[in-house]
Amino acid sequence: MFPTWLTEEYIQIALRGYYKDTQLCVLKVWAKPATEKGENYVGVMTRIYVDFELADGGLQKKSFILKQGVPPDAPQADLFAEYDVYNRELEMYDVVLPKMSAILREANFNEKLMADAIVVDRKRTIMILEDLAPLHYTNADRVKQLDIVHTKLVLDMLAKFHAAAIILDQREPQLLRRNYNSHFFSREKKGYEEVFVGLFKAFIRYVKNQPILWDRYGKKLEHTISHLMEYAAKSVDVTEKDFQTLIHGDCWTTNVMYQYDDEGNPTTVLPIDFQFSSWTHPTVDLHYFFSTSLKTDVKERESELVQYHFYSLKRTLEALSYKGYIPSLFEYQLQFERRRFLSVVIANVFQPIMVYEGCEDPEFVNLYQDTPQGIRFQDSMYESKEIQRRIEEILPILDSKGFLDAH
Known part of the structure; x- marks a missing residue:
């Protein structure tokens, strides 16, 4: 589920900065979990899919990885906070x-x-990273x-x-x-x-x-x-x-x-x-x-x-x-x-x-x-x-x- 602050406008501002295109326009955003239960204990990974249009009229369909810390009520939240792993x-x-x-x-x-890194947001302690899967990177x-x-x-x-x-x-x-x-x-x-x-x-x-x-x-x-x-x-x-x-x-x-x-x-x-x-x-x-x-x-x-x-x-x-x-x-x-x-x-x-x-x-x-x-x-x-x-x-x-x- 998207955080409430992760709006199309937020993503549009981020992509405009990354692509150096002030006219970039986000058309559609949707998401699904990027990892299964037990695959990542330290954070929550979400794959974000974005359709957007560039200033020259070109249409793009891209995916990105939203990386967040575990929820504050997770049993390991205090542990990771002690070691400051997210910052x-x-x-x-x-x-x-x-x-x-x-x-x-x-x-x-x-x-x-x-x-x-498309976004490094220290205020919200999140990152949006390029999705390596379309570049044909995979785990052994x-x-x-x-x-x-x-x-x-x-x-x-x-x-x-x-x-x-x-x-x-x-x-x-x-x-x-x-x-x-x-x-x-x-x-x-x-x-x-x-x-x-x-x-x-x-x-x-x-x-x-x-x-x-x-x-x-x-x-x-x-x-x-x-x-x-x-x-x-x-x-x-x-x-x-x-x-x-x-x-x-x-x-x-x-x-x-x-x-x-x-x-x-x-x-x-x-x-x-x-x-x-x-x-x-x-x-x-x-x-x-x-x-x-x-x-x-x-x-x-x-x-x-x-x-x-x-x-x-x-x-x-x-x-x-x-x-x-x-x-x-x-x-x-x-x-x-x-x-x-x-x-x-x-x-x-x-x-x-x-x-x-x-x-x-x-x-x-x-x-x-x-x-x-x-x-x-x-x-x-x-x-x-x-x-x-x-x-x-x-x-x-x-x-x-x-x-x-x-x-």
């Missing part, structure tokens, strides 16, 4: 991404880094996950994103560090602690029903849950000696969109959803992406993928005439490994949601609250044979690296 994304589309795109164009990197299958070709396209995109942010930080010191210093695991914020601890309890509940896994890892997991947020925060911490940039912050299958050639091969990738962009180490994006989105045979090539991203990032920085510090590949791999605890959280807690195919109600509160309905949903996440196989695979690795021990 952060408005600033990304209004200020940061256009500056980063301009930086990349200086070195003839002309791929789109963002959907065009979140359940089947990504092969090596899809994966490397994302790593190249992230390298350009990270490089452009590094250059922007040099040109406008404190813009990014000041406004993007909070993340899921910020110590001064508490909202996501309930979410992650609730999800980790569900993970422990599954492991408890696997006698061999429980005998080996049960005590360590019970110790870990009491330190979960601090260990994760340490993984995101950076010091002046660390390589630092703005990260996407929520880079997984559903938050990247691909274009394909006539043979079905992906040719281009575009990131979307920047509510959790933050200033930290670039490998935080890699851990999140690897732990949520890759096919098993691709994730097994993790060190190679870190190397691939590193060289892509280095080439992009060199093309942008960056003269600052770039770590060696050896140092970069070590910096990636020091953030391995993120895999404990993300792979075991987030991924089961991201590939969920069950029938339980995917309301946000059911992800982590211990109500009967919530527990049914959480337990059903671990019925997936693929998730069970991945848990059996990742727990010995994390344990052998010491990430289940006190640290």
Whole structure:
């Protein structure tokens, strides 16, 4: 349903500005939901269809995406307000991404880094964005996950994103560090602690029903849950000696969109959803992406993928005439490994949601609250044979690296 303020006149004024046509006339507007229930917990997406006439008499039929926050009475509304996710994304589309795109164009990197913003309305906390579907952008299958070709396209995109942010930080010191210093695991914020601890309890509940896994890892997991947020925060911490940039912050299958050639091969990738962009180490994006989105045979090539991203990032920085510090590949791999605890959280807690195919109600509160309905949903996440196989695979690795021990 349209908000009452979203009139034909409002849209007409916006389109006149976007198309630089003061005579543009909106003829008809209608809308329908752009996402299904459970596909987007952070906001409400509406696809707006507009028929309009240009000054030269040309008729246009276009669609756009209206992006709003969740209703004030939604259970997650206070959580997202605490992390200021909506104002952060408005600033990304209004200020940061256009500056980063301009930086990349200086070195003839002309791929789109963002959907065009038709309107960024800070008063109403909404955006109207170009609809990427008519440009033939689409999501890959979140359940089947990504092969090596899809994966490397994302790593190249992230390298350009990270490089452009590094250059922007040099040109406008404190813009990014000041406004993007909070993340899921910020110590001064508490909202996501309930979410992650609730999800980790569900993970422990599954492991408890696997006698061999429980005998080996049960005590360590019970110790870990009491330190979960601090260990994760340490993984995101950076010091002046660390390589630092703005990260996407929520880079997984559903938050990247691909274009394909006539043979079905992906040719281009575009990131979307920047509510959790933050200033930290670039490998935080890699851990999140690897732990949520890759096919098993691709994730097994993790060190190679870190190397691939590193060289892509280095080439992009060199093309942008960056003269600052770039770590060696050896140092970069070590910096990636020091953030391995993120895999404990993300792979075991987030991924089961991201590939969920069950029938339980995917309301946000059911992800982590211990109500009967919530527990049914959480337990059903671990019925997936693929998730069970991945848990059996990742727990010995994390344990052998010491990430289940006190640290």
